[in-house]
Structures are given as C-alpha cells and as structure tokens.
Amino acid sequence: MNVRSSAKKSLGRASLPPSLRAEGNRRRILEAALRLFAAQGFHGSSMRELAAVAELQPSALYVHFPSKEQLLAELVRAGHEAHHDALRTALLEAGSDPAAQLTALVRVHVRMHASYPELAIVVNSEMAALSEELAAPGMALRRQAAALLRDVVDRGTAMGKFFPPDAYAAAAAIAAMGLRVPYWYSAETGMSIERLAEVHVELALRMLGAVRA
Amino acid sequence: MNVRSSAKKSLGRASLPPSLRAEGNRRRILEAALRLFAAQGFHGSSMRELAAVAELQPSALYVHFPSKEQLLAELVRAGHEAHHDALRTALLEAGSDPAAQLTALVRVHVRMHASYPELAIVVNSEMAALSEELAAPGMALRRQAAALLRDVVDRGTAMGKFFPPDAYAAAAAIAAMGLRVPYWYSAETGMSIERLAEVHVELALRMLGAVRA
DNA sequence: GTCTATACTATGATAGAC
DNA sequence: GTCTATCATAGTATAGAC
Numbered sequence: 001m002n003v004r005s006s007a008k009k010s011l012g013r014a015s016l017p018p019s020l021r022a023e024g025n026r027r028r029i030l031e032a033a034l035r036l037f038a039a040q041g042f043h044g045s046s047m048r049e050l051a052a053v054a055e056l057q058p059s060a061l062y063v064h065f066p067s068k069e070q071l072l073a074e075l076v077r078a079g080h081e082a083h084h085d086a087l088r089t090a091l092l093e094a095g096s097d098p099a100a101q102l103t104a105l106v107r108v109h110v111r112m113h114a115s116y117p118e119l120a121i122v123v124n125s126e127m128a129a130l131s132e133e134l135a136a137p138g139m140a141l142r143r144q145a146a147a148l149l150r151d152v153v154d155r156g157t158a159m160g161k162f163f164p165p166d167a168y169a170a171a172a173a174i175a176a177m178g179l180r181v182p183y184w185y186s187a188e189t190g191m192s193i194e195r196l197a198e199v200h201v202e203l204a205l206r207m208l209g210a211v212r213a
Numbered sequence: 214m215n216v217r218s219s220a221k222k223s224l225g226r227a228s229l230p231p232s233l234r235a236e237g238n239r240r241r242i243l244e245a246a247l248r249l250f251a252a253q254g255f256h257g258s259s260m261r262e263l264a265a266v267a268e269l270q271p272s273a274l275y276v277h278f279p280s281k282e283q284l285l286a287e288l289v290r291a292g293h294e295a296h297h298d299a300l301r302t303a304l305l306e307a308g309s310d311p312a313a314q315l316t317a318l319v320r321v322h323v324r325m326h327a328s329y330p331e332l333a334i335v336v337n338s339e340m341a342a343l344s345e346e347l348a349a350p351g352m353a354l355r356r357q358a359a360a361l362l363r364d365v366v367d368r369g370t371a372m373g374k375f376f377p378p379d380a381y382a383a384a385a386a387i388a389a390m391g392l393r394v395p396y397w398y399s400a401e402t403g404m405s406i407e408r409l410a411e412v413h414v415e416l417a418l419r420m421l422g423a424v425r426a
Numbered sequence: 427g428t429c430t431a432t433a434c435t436a437t438g439a440t441a442g443a444c
Numbered sequence: 445g446t447c448t449a450t451c452a453t454a455g456t457a458t459a460g461a462c
Contacts, residue, residue: 180388261454274457275456
C-alpha cells in the first residue's frame with residue numbers, strides 16, 4: 001500500500017480567480033479542492049482529505065456541492081472562463097495590428113498562468129476526470145481560445161507580417177510555452193510576472209519572424 | 214456517482230520505448246498500464262481495469278509487479294531513461310557549435326514526445342503519484358535533461374551566438390514546446406514527425422536569435 | 427504463472443439529530 | 445448548515461488450488 005498520508009506534500013496557498021464569486025465555507029471548500037487537486041490530482045484526493053483541509057466534516061461538503069465531480073467542474077469552469085475572458089478582452093483592446101494582437105494574447109496568457117498556477121494545473125491536467133457533459137463547456141472555451149490565437153497568427157501571416165515555418169505548429173508552440181509556466185515559474189526566482197510575460201511576448205514574436213509593434 | 218465505465222474512452226495503441234525489455238504478459242501489462250494511465254491517470258485507473266485490458270485476472274498482475282505504484286514507477290523510469298539517453302546521444306553527435314547542439318536537442322526532444330505520446334503524458338503528468346523514493350531517479354534525470362538544454366543555451370549566449378531575452382526562460386519555453394506535443398500533435402494531420410521536429414528546431418533557433426547551423 | 431475467491435481498507439455519498 | 449454515524453461500493457492486495 002502507498003503510504004501517501006505519511007509523505008504529505010506542502011500545499012501552500014491557492015487562489016481562485018476574482019471572477020469566481022464564492023463566500024464563506026463554499027469558498028473554503030473551493031480553495032481546498034484547488035490546492036488538493038493541483039497537488040495530488042482529482043482522483044488522488046478524497047473528500048475526507050478535502051474536508052480536513054477545509055476544516056469541515058465530509059458530509060458538510062455536500063451541502064455546497066452535490067458531488068466531488070461537480071466540485072471539480074466548478075473549478076474547471078471558472079478557470080476556463082477567466083482565461084477566455086482575459087484573452088478576449090486583451091484582443092479587443094489591442095487594435096488591428098497582428099503583432100499588437102499577438103503581444104496582447106501572449107501577455108495575458110502568460111500572466112494568467114503565472115498568477116493562478118494551481119487553477120491552470122487543475123484545468124489542464126484534470127479535465128479527463130470530468131464526464132463528457134461536464135467537460136463540454138470547458139472544451140468549447142478551450143477551442144475558442146486556441147482559435148483566437150490561430151486566427152491572429154493566420155491573419156498576420158496572410159498580411160505578410162508573420163513568417164512562421166508552420167502556422168498551426170507555431171500557434172500550438174506559443175500556447176504551449178504559457179501552459180507550462182505554472183510548472184516551473186516561481187516569483188521567488190526574482191523574475192516578476194510582468195517581466196516573464198514580456199519575455200514570452202518577445203519569444204513568440206521571434207517565433208513568427210515578426211517585429212515588435 | 215460518476216458513470217465513467219459507460220463513457221469509456223477509446224484507448225488506442227500505446228508503445229513502449231525499444232529500450233524497455235519486457236516480454237509476454239509482463240509486456241502486455243506494461244502496455245495496458247501505459248494506455249490506461251495516459252488516458253485516465255494513475256489514480257483514475259484501477260488494477261481491475263488494468264487486468265481487463267491486459268486480459269488477465271487482477272491477481273495475475275502481482276506476479277509481475279509487486280504493486281500498482283511499482284508498475285507506474287517502471288513506466289516512469291523507462292520513459293525518463295529513454296528520453297535522457299536520446300538527448301545525451303544526440304548532443305554527443307552534434308559537435309561543438311551551439312546552434313548544432315540546440316538543433317540536435319530540440320529535434321530528439323520533439324521526436325521522442327511525438328513518437329511516444331502516451332509515455333510522455335504518463336511521465337509528465339503522473340509522477341506526483343509516486344512516493345518520493347520512487348520518484349527520485351526520474352526527477353534526477355529530469356533535472357539533468359533540463360541542465361543539458363540550459364547549458365547549451367548559456368554557452369551559446371556566452372559565445373555571442375544566441376541572444377535570448379532571458380536564457381532561463383527561453384530554455385524553459387523551448388522544453389515546453391516539446392512537452393506539449395503529445396497533447397495536440399497527431400500524424401493524421403499530415404505533418405510527419407520529422408517535419409514537426411524541424412519546425413520546432415526553427416522555432417527554437419528563432420527564440421534564441423540564432424542562425425541555422 | 428494463472429485462476430477463483432476473498433480479506434481488508436478507503437471511498438463517495440446519505441440519514442437523521444441539532 | 446454542520447455534525448455524528450453509517451451505507452454500499454470499489455479499491456489494492458493476498459491465499460490457496462491447479
């Protein structure tokens with residue numbers, strides 16, 4: 001038997017996005033779930049552990065969420081919505097220049113992943129634990145977010161401003177850089193989130209052969 | 214309750230690296246575990262499911278592996294070793310030019326992740342399920358692999374051949390591109406693995422401001 | 427080395443008092 | 445809305461026959 005309980009990871013803080021309105025114990029439960037799911041995975045975390053972290057009895061969880069899966073679904077939904085809203089807003093404010101649009105998308109993409117690392121990890125790693133029905137809204141937002149980036153890359157390429165070796169792969173690679181940020185970046189390295197975002201913007205523009213707007 | 218059994222994912226093939234010597238039912242079990250762990254995660258897959266996929270009774274699994282965790286550890290070990298060996302060999306054959314070294318590393322990094330996507334997913338996503346002792350060898354190889362890349366980037370930068378906005382972040386971003394490949398790339402898109410690797414080489418060289426060797 | 431059968435524990439979720 | 449107590453099931457792993 002695995003004696004995971006004796007090798008408990010330090011869980012640290014875990015912050016929910018501002019868009020997620022939740023108070024009192026409902027919020028405590030969501031934060032506890034975020035910490036646990038990010039550190040141990042959905043299937044690797046039990047409702048008993050969750051209750052312990054939230055300082056409640058297991059049965060009290062079910063007053064706020066009908067099931068463990070619905071709890072995960074709420075986190076995943078909030079994460080996808082916060083991410084997609086941030087991307088869409090950034091793009092709207094970026095004007096019509098492809099390089100400015102790409103800059104805006106990469107900046108906010110990286111910023112979100114560095115600011116809410118646990119949420120990003122849960123959203124990206126634990127979606128397979130959701131039923132198709134519960135995963136569908138998140139999957140849709142994910143496809144839309146990917147399309148936002150691909151459209152910017154495609155448009156810039158068509159306009160003769162970007163020169164990617166392959167537009168699809170380049171878009172995937174740009175997204176990938178940001179997606180991995182929560183797994184390695186720590187503010188304690190001395191690099192600020194804003195600087196991290198600017199570095200990624202520069203890398204992305206270089207990948208596309210663009211010049212800074 | 215989740216009715217996952219009624220929404221079973223199609224699991225597809227799952228190939229072990231050539232370096233992993235295993236035959237007969239031991240191999241079948243490893244392949245079944247690779248498929249299941251990649252699709253549902255370690256904690257999301259039961260020994261009963263595993264036995265069913267391997268077409269054995271659950272008790273037969275324990276003749277070949279002492280525990281579920283040891284089974285995962287074997288996959289994770291094989292994956293890390295294959296990856297690290299490939300990187301090291303590629304670097305040895307690349308000569309002394311930083312751009313050539315980077316090209317070799319990125320090429321093999323991407324090739325491995327595209328050729329063994331399930332293994333890459335398990336290695337990257339399920340290591341938290343291992344005890345510290347069982348995870349340690351893999352973590353060590355991972356650190357060494359990251360150091361190989363960072364050293365090439367640092368040396369090329371010191372030699373005035375690379376011009377990254379930030380060497381550490383650039384190395385992390387280059388690694389990240391490859392790590393995400395298993396999650397989006399499919400040979401059915403029409404792009405070959407070799408072409409995918411070359412595209413990533415080009416992207417990485419651009420990120421560093423280098424010229425092709 | 428594989429099978430049938432089963433032990434023991436952990437898990438998600440519920441009942442009912444307060 | 446939280447608690448104590450508990451149910452029903454699924455989980456890892458083992459025993460013993462062949």
